[in-house]
Amino acid sequence: MPELPEVENIARGLRREVVGLVVKGVSVNEPRIIREGGCKWRKDIEKYIGHRIIAILRRGKRLIIVMDNKRAMLVQLGMTGQVLIKNSSEPTKKHTHFVVKFPGNKELWFVDPRRFGRLCLLENVDIDNPDAAMEEAGFARLGPEATGITREEFRQTLVSKRVIKTLLLDQIRIAGLGNIYVDEALFAAGVNPLVVADMLSDETADLLRREIRKILRRAIANGGTTFSDFRDTAGEKGRFSKMLRVYQRTGEPCRICGRAIERMVIGGRSSHFCPKCQTMKG
DNA sequence: ATTTCATCCTGGAGGC
DNA sequence: TGCCTCCAGGATGAAA
Numbered sequence: 001m002p003e004l005p006e007v008e009n010i011a012r013g014l015r016r017e018v019v020g021l022v023v024k025g026v027s028v029n030e031p032r033i034i035r036e037g038g039c040k041w042r043k044d045i046e047k048y049i050g051h052r053i054i055a056i057l058r059r060g061k062r063l064i065i066v067m068d069n070k071r072a073m074l075v076q077l078g079m080t081g082q083v084l085i086k087n088s089s090e091p092t093k094k095h096t097h098f099v100v101k102f103p104g105n106k107e108l109w110f111v112d113p114r115r116f117g118r119l120c121l122l123e124n125v126d127i128d129n130p131d132a133a134m135e136e137a138g139f140a141r142l143g144p145e146a147t148g149i150t151r152e153e154f155r156q157t158l159v160s161k162r163v164i165k166t167l168l169l170d171q172i173r174i175a176g177l178g179n180i181y182v183d184e185a186l187f188a189a190g191v192n193p194l195v196v197a198d199m200l201s202d203e204t205a206d207l208l209r210r211e212i213r214k215i216l217r218r219a220i221a222n223g224g225t226t227f228s229d230f231r232d233t234a235g236e237k238g239r240f241s242k243m244l245r246v247y248q249r250t251g252e253p254c255r256i257c258g259r260a261i262e263r264m265v266i267g268g269r270s271s272h273f274c275p276k277c278q279t280m281k282g
Numbered sequence: 283a284t285t286t287c288a289t290c291c292t293g294g295a296g297g298c
Numbered sequence: 299t300g301c302c303t304c305c306a307g308g309a310t311g312a313a314a
Contacts, residue, residue: 002307002308003307003308006307061307061308076308076309077307077308078290078291078307078308078309079291079306079307079308079309080291080292080293080306080307095292112291113291113292113293114290114291114292114293114306114308115290115291115292116290116291116308116309117308118309139309140309140310160284161284161285162284162285166285166286169308170285171308171309178307178308179306179307179308180307181307225307226307227306227307228293228294228306228307229293229306229307230307247307267285267286267287268286268287268288269308270305270306
């Protein structure tokens, strides 16, 4: 999916484009993407109409579009979800499952070929802490934000016998990382993806935490990473793709030591790493 | 209680 | 050109 940096860029686009606007209409082309978490979409969808968007939040990889009536639209993008700002006169796009209409022919389109994405109407949203409303709607709990996790929180996260790669992908432990940025952060910290999490020394854990935050910051600043599908709200690709050092570079030379980058499946996900630079065990 | 695994989908790439 | 297989940024419920 779009990971934290990509979702953050979408959130910024939406803050520019739709905050302050009143929802004129909502149409659902593919009901299966509406998550039934106590929300009956046919009826509940009416609860958006006539209400103003007052804020756009991001929590982990989730996007939260907050309305002026304590309700919010939760968007989980899945692997291929896009949120695009369009004009109603523009040609329709295949796999546009959900459209929000604003005055002046402005529209928000939710497009998702693989349909792994989900939308949900949240009730009783606390704008300073949306977690309760998301859990109420049946979404999994989220760990601390990968961008803001403290040293103590991160050390606590690593108390586990799981390998570091799968642990960092677990949104309950730390929220926002996906396959690309986990591979990149492990490379930057020199940590092998197969290392058992609680084998890392405090010093290595601190280093890994700093690298995670640094990479996410740089990726956000560069508009995120486009592997194939990601686009921001204006339809632009991310520029971080060309700064990747291991992800999808199997067989290519490591930018540090020149050894060929290797690929291996860990926990069902492909992992890319340099066998020479990533030897850190603790 | 934790952790792994199959599964939900379409589309692009590469082999033949 | 077409047909086939494999692969893909994620989350989750069932099973171990």
